[in-house]
Amino acid sequence: ATAPTTADYLIVGGGTAGLVLANRLSEDKGVSVLVLEGGGDGLGNVNISDFRLVGAAWGTDIDWQFPTQPLAYANNRTLTPGPRGKVLGGSSAINGDVFDRGDSREYDEWEALGNTGWNFKSIFPAGLKSEKFYPPAPSDNIQYVLSHHGTTGNVATSYSRPSPPIHDVIMSSVVNAGGFKSPDLEGGNATGIAHVTNARLPSNDTRSTSATAYYFPYSYRPNFKVILHATATRILWRSTAQGNAVASGVEYVDQSGVTRSANAKTVILSAGTWGSPPILERSGVGNAKFLASLGIKSVVDLPGVGENLSEQTLVPLQWQLNSSLPLTDVTPFLLNVESIQTVVGSNNITTVKSLLNAKPPGLSDALYNAHKRLFNDKATWVEDYIAVSTPAEGPSVLVMYPVNLHPLSRGSVHIVSTNGTQYPKIQYNFFQNPFDLYLMAAGAQRAQKIVSTPPLSDWIAGPIAPAAGVTSIEALKDYIRANVGYTNHIIGTALMAPRKDGGVVDPNLKVYGTKNVYVVDASVIPIEPAAHLQGTVYAFAERAAELFKR
Numbered sequence: 001a002t003a004p005t006t007a008d009y010l011i012v013g014g015g016t017a018g019l020v021l022a023n024r025l026s027e028d029k030g031v032s033v034l035v036l037e038g039g040g041d042g043l044g045n046v047n048i049s050d051f052r053l054v055g056a057a058w059g060t061d062i063d064w065q066f067p068t069q070p071l072a073y074a075n076n077r078t079l080t081p082g083p084r085g086k087v088l089g090g091s092s093a094i095n096g097d098v099f100d101r102g103d104s105r106e107y108d109e110w111e112a113l114g115n116t117g118w119n120f121k122s123i124f125p126a127g128l129k130s131e132k133f134y135p136p137a138p139s140d141n142i143q144y145v146l147s148h149h150g151t152t153g154n155v156a157t158s159y160s161r162p163s164p165p166i167h168d169v170i171m172s173s174v175v176n177a178g179g180f181k182s183p184d185l186e187g188g189n190a191t192g193i194a195h196v197t198n199a200r201l202p203s204n205d206t207r208s209t210s211a212t213a214y215y216f217p218y219s220y221r222p223n224f225k226v227i228l229h230a231t232a233t234r235i236l237w238r239s240t241a242q243g244n245a246v247a248s249g250v251e252y253v254d255q256s257g258v259t260r261s262a263n264a265k266t267v268i269l270s271a272g273t274w275g276s277p278p279i280l281e282r283s284g285v286g287n288a289k290f291l292a293s294l295g296i297k298s299v300v301d302l303p304g305v306g307e308n309l310s311e312q313t314l315v316p317l318q319w320q321l322n323s324s325l326p327l328t329d330v331t332p333f334l335l336n337v338e339s340i341q342t343v344v345g346s347n348n349i350t351t352v353k354s355l356l357n358a359k360p361p362g363l364s365d366a367l368y369n370a371h372k373r374l375f376n377d378k379a380t381w382v383e384d385y386i387a388v389s390t391p392a393e394g395p396s397v398l399v400m401y402p403v404n405l406h407p408l409s410r411g412s413v414h415i416v417s418t419n420g421t422q423y424p425k426i427q428y429n430f431f432q433n434p435f436d437l438y439l440m441a442a443g444a445q446r447a448q449k450i451v452s453t454p455p456l457s458d459w460i461a462g463p464i465a466p467a468a469g470v471t472s473i474e475a476l477k478d479y480i481r482a483n484v485g486y487t488n489h490i491i492g493t494a495l496m497a498p499r500k501d502g503g504v505v506d507p508n509l510k511v512y513g514t515k516n517v518y519v520v521d522a523s524v525i526p527i528e529p530a531a532h533l534q535g536t537v538y539a540f541a542e543r544a545a546e547l548f549k550r
C-alpha cells in the first residue's frame with residue numbers, strides 16, 4: 001500500500017522521541033499520523049539487536065556521522081564524526097543502551113526556567129510509563145528498588161548479570177572514600193553508586209529500541225504510517241504572517257533523490273538535537289540576520305535556534321588489575337554519581353566557587369542561575385562510568401570515565417547553505433568555560449582517589465592511562481584536553497524556555513511565532529540529567545504525547 005501524503009500529525013524523524021509520540025497519537029483511531037524517517041527500518045541488522053556489538057553501527061549506513069568542528073579549547077582536536085541513528089528508532093538503535101534517569105532537582109529546574117508543568121512530579125511518572133522492568137534474579141547480586149521502575153511500559157529494561165565480586169570491592173571503596181551506595185539510582189535521587197540499567201529484553205538478550213518498543217508491534221495500525229528513506233528538508237508554509245506562521249506540511253527528498261511534499265495539520269520535528277534546528281533554519285525560523293546572510297527570508301526571528309548546544313564530556317582513565325578476573329561478556333557496569341562537594345572535598349571548593357562565580361561566556365543568565373542553584377543544592381554533578389574487562393590474554397583492566405554532567409560551555413549547530421541535505425556546522429565548544437575543564441580534572445582526581453582506597457587499591461597493579469604521576473589538576477587538565485570525548489548526550493538547540501531567554505519552543509513544545517509547528521526531541525531539553533539521556537528522552541516524549549492528547 002502506498003503511504004498517504006497527508007495526515008493530521010506529520011512527525012519528522014522516526015527516532016527515539018518521534019516514535020513514542022507517533023505511537024501514542026495513533027492510539028486514537030480517528031487521528032492519522034505520518035512519520036518521515038531519513039533511514040531504513042533496520043530489521044535484521046545485528047548491530048542494532050545485539051547490544052554486545054555496541055559501536056559496530058557507528059560509521060555505517062545507519063549512522064548519520066555528523067562532522068564536528070575542531071575543539072578550540074582542547075588542542076584543536078577534531079573528534080570522529082558524532083554518531084546519530086539514521087534508522088527507525090534513531091539513536092536508541094545505535095546507543096550504548098544504558099537506560100537511567102536523572103535527579104529530581106534537575107527536572108524541577110526545567111520548570112524553574114519558566115516551563116510550567118515540566119518537573120519531576122510530571123516527568124517521573126511519564127518515565128515509568130515508558131519502561132517495562134525485568135528485575136534481576138537474587139543470585140545476580142544486584143540491588144534495586146522496584147518502585148523506581150515502570151513495569152508495564154514499552155521499553156524493556158534489565159541488568160546484565162550476574163554481578164562479579166569486584167563490583168562489591170569497587171562499591172566499598174567508593175563508600176570508604178566518602179561516597180554513597182545507592183539502593184537504585186532511578187527513583188529521583190541520583191546520588192551514589194549502583195548497577196546500570198540497560199534497555200534490553202532479557203529473554204532473548206536483545207536491545208530494546210523505540211522501534212521495537214513503540215513501532216513494530218503497532219505497525220498494523222492503519223493510522224500509523226511511516227515513509228522510510230525520506231529526508232525532510234524544510235517546512236512548507238501556508239501563511240507566514242509574522243507571529244502566526246501556519247505550516248501546510250514538509251518538503252522531503254525520497255530514496256531516489258526526488259523532492260516531494262507531505263501535508264499535515266500539525267508538523268512536529270523529532271529529527272534530533274542536530275537534525276531539527278537545520279530544518280527550522282531552512283524554513284526561515286531562526287536568527288533573522290544569520291538567515292539573511294544565506295538569502296533566507298525570515299518567517300520567525302528566533303535567535304535561539306541552533307544555539308545552547310550542551311554535551312556532557314567524558315575522559316577514560318585505565319588501570320591494570322593484578323589478576324585476570326573471570327567475567328561474562330555481559331558484565332554489568334557501575335555508575336557512581338556525586339555532587340561537586342563530594343568530588344572536590346573541602347580543599348578545592350573555594351576554587352570551584354570562584355570559577356563558578358565567573359559569568360560563563362555563551363550561557364544565558366537563566367541557564368547560569370539554574371546551574372548555580374544546582375550547585376548550591378549539592379546536586380549530582382560528576383558521574384563515573386565504571387567497567388571491568390578481561391582481555392583474551394593478561395590481567396583485567398578497570399576503566400573509569402568521569403563525566404561532567406552539567407557543563408557550562410555551550411556550542412551550536414547551524415546550516416551552512418540553503419541546500420536541504422547538506423550537513424550543518426557543529427561546534428561543541430568543550431571547555432570554553434574554564435570551570436568545565438577544572439571539574440573534569442577534579443573528577444579524574446576523585447576517580448584516582450577511589451582507586452587508591454582499600455579494598456579496591458589491593459586489586460590494582462598500576463595505572464595504564466594517564467601514566468603514574470599524572471595526578472595534579474594541571475597535569476590532568478593536559479591529559480583531558482588530549483583525550484576528552486563525547487557522551488552523545490546532546491541537548492538544547494531548540495531550547496524549551498521563555499522567548500526572552502533564548503527559547504525556541506514554549507512549554508507546549510510549540511515553536512514561538514507559529515500556529516502548528518512543534519519540536520519533540522532532545523533538542524528542547526534545557527538541563528542535562530545526572531544520567532545517560534535516553535531514559536529522559538522517553539519520559540519527555542511520553543509527557544509530550546499527553547500534552548498533545550489533551
Ligand SMILES: Cc1cc2nc3c(=O)[nH]c(=O)nc-3n(C[C@H](O)[C@H](O)[C@H](O)COP(=O)(O)OP(=O)(O)OC[C@H]3O[C@@H](n4cnc5c(N)ncnc54)[C@H](O)[C@@H]3O)c2cc1C
Pocket residue numbers: 012013014015016017018036037038039083084085086087088089090091092094095096097098099100230231232233270271272273275276279487488489490520521522523531532533534535537
Ligand atoms: C552513539 C550513541 C550512544 C549513546 N549512548 C547512550 C546510552 O548508553 N544511554 C542513553 O541513555 N543515551 C545514550 N545516547 C543518547 C540517546 O540515545 C539520545 O539522546 C536519544 O536517542 C535522542 O533521541 P532523539 O529522539 O532526540 O533523537 P534520535 O533518536 O537521534 O532521532 C532522530 C531521528 O530523526 C531522523 N532524522 C534526522 N534528520 C532527519 C530528516 N531531515 N528527515 C527525516 N528524518 C530525519 C533520524 O534518522 C532519527 O531516526 C547515545 C546516543 C548515541 C548517538
